[in-house]
Amino acid sequence: MFHNKPKYNPDFYDWNRIKVRYCDGSSFTGDVEAVDPKTNLHFRGARIFRAVIDDLLAKGMKNAKNAMLAGCSAGGLTSILQCDNFRSLLPPTTKVKCLSDAGFFINAKTVIGTSHIEGFYADVVKTHGSAKVLSPACVAKLGPGLCFFPQNMVEYIKTPIFLINAAYDSWQVKNILAPGVADRKGTWRECKLDITKCSTAQLNILQGYRLEFLKALDGFGTPSRGMFINSCYSHCQTGIQETWLRNDSPLLGNTTIAKAVGDWYYERNAFKKIDCPYPCDKTCHNRVFD
DSSP: OOOOSTTTOTTTTTSOOOOOOOOSSSSSOOOOOOOOTTTOOOOOHHHHHHHHHHHHHHTTGGGOSEEEEEEETHHHHHHHHTHHHHHHHSOTTSEEEEEEESOOOOOOOOTTSOOOHHHHHHHHHHHHTGGGTSOHHHHHHHOTTGGGSHHHHGGGOOSOEEEEEETTOHHHIIIIISOGGGOTTOTTHHHHHBGGGOOHHHHHHHHHHHHHHHHHGGGGOOTTOEEEEEOOSOSOOSSSHHHHSSTTOOOBTTBOHHHHHHHHHTTSSOOEEEOOSTTSOTTOOOOBOO
């Protein structure tokens, strides 16, 4: 979606496209005044985000007719957590929407039934003082750690948002479902590197994870929202030409990701589609890791 030619990026090729480097470790939610003198670490991602937006507004974004906050992975989580904040910083006349690619991390148990990602996220939120950035209503109801999960935050987001995610997200499989601490003998190693190497039992567990992922999307169904949930083994599909828009790109409803996002943003057509289970989708570009 960064391409500057209409053939490869028909709806956004002539936009100002700004890539913000990820540098804070908390999806731009940190806001801690104190600095550890031993490490000189500053946990101030939220301040970085605000400084970046202020700089862009001063350089002309204050005159934007259209704007979209988009990101992949931790950046996709940023697009969810900072969506309404981004909307509030732009003029009311600007059409503002958000796009999350591979950022819908779910609060799921590991293959041995332990809770791993929930504690990890709780530590991130505590370390970075992220509670200030999260929805006050969500924090009051569930506490800050759980409000770092998109499934708990989406009901509080008012700005239109589009979700692109693989139901078998490769990062989530490797780090939420089967992290090393839950797979000390390495029985999931080959499966995590290449989904075609998964055993029947492992595929059954992956099918269960997909169903849990789809259940976590229950609160995502308002009319202004869109979704492209395919059944690929991948992570991030908007920043690479082969998955964004190419002759052999992934399809849902015979539609590429680029067209689905463009139709949704410009309100030409609503797009909310969920793929059939793996391995039915032959258009997938499944990741194979070294």
